[in-house]
Amino acid sequence: MAAAAARHVGGVVVRLPSAVPRRLPTVPGPAPEESFASWVDRVAVDLELAPGEIVRRVGLECRGSDRAVRPVCYGVALTELSARRVGASTGLDEADLRSMQLARYADGVLDFSGFDLSDPASVTRLSQREWALFTATRACPQCLREVPVWPVWWRLGIAAVCPLHRVLLVDTCPTCGDRLGLGSAGHPNGLPMRLGTLDLSRCNNRRSRERGHRASLCDQTLAELPTTTVPAELALLQERLLGVAHGGPAAVAGRPVATAEFFAALRYLAAAARAGAESDELRDCPAVVPEAAEAFSADQGHRRRALRGGARAKVGMSPPSAAHAAAIVALTSQLLFAPSRTALRSRLARWQPAVPPSHPVPDCLRDDIPYEHPDPGLPEGQQT
């Protein structure tokens, strides 16, 4: 490939490959719902090259020095130039390439307002605010045993359970101690250019060079990560939420709403639960498994101790683990899918007094303002 040109954006150097990338040999197409990093890794294995080499050959825009391979917003969003060049070098549709990015959820589960690909600070703000894992992912070891494909939705904050295998998703690797799918995030050299061909059955997080050891990739076998079985009811709730996330009909307590409103309601209800739910409510909720109850209570305890110390309440943050997300899914679903507005109101009344005023009630949870259907063009009977 020709030498890279560079431009300065937001105080950082962005390398622009100066030539149109050559068309690669036939590469495997993305699997349904597959994440971008997962696909790059599979292409790397197929072509017997390192992931960093693939990123260079497909022409992704990278940040930093010539030695480092750090694609701009890797797996979060594609720059216009990256989309064009990857399309040209692989023959894949731009729409398919964009659907592999976290940004595919920008107008629904996630709110990407204020996001600017050329401004790293805006990405940091987004990653602190939105309910998603921007540099890592959760995973179902049983799915990965069958096929080494990591769906994008495993990166969402509401990702708790694999609906297929009815297990809690896994957050961290016990061998390297890092979050799964961290890959080379945070490593100064970015994606590996050498280190041999990937073994897709392994964790592959990049381990720093330790004294006396060479730099390497974590060799934990993913299929051997221990899992926790969950009730079918919780798996079903996760499936319902994913259905809405992927554009299915959204309704709060029977009232149709837009996708973004639905998830705004979920986040508010999660904040309310974190602020006001009592341990007996967790105990009485059949979809809450002990691991989820423990994670939820630990978060509440931590927050309440921090509050006494004067720290800001952080009830609005993304669930820190799949177990915590499972408790959130179980508790909030009781309200989101409540049979009536009355049922929703009476349940919310228990939590609401504890919610900090910095969390305004979304319109779709309020009964004091007139209800507006998200799609006024449709007659009442045809609205979904």
Ligand SMILES: [Zn+2]
């Ligand atoms: Zn699975």
Ligand SMILES: [Zn+2]
């Ligand atoms: Zn590992």
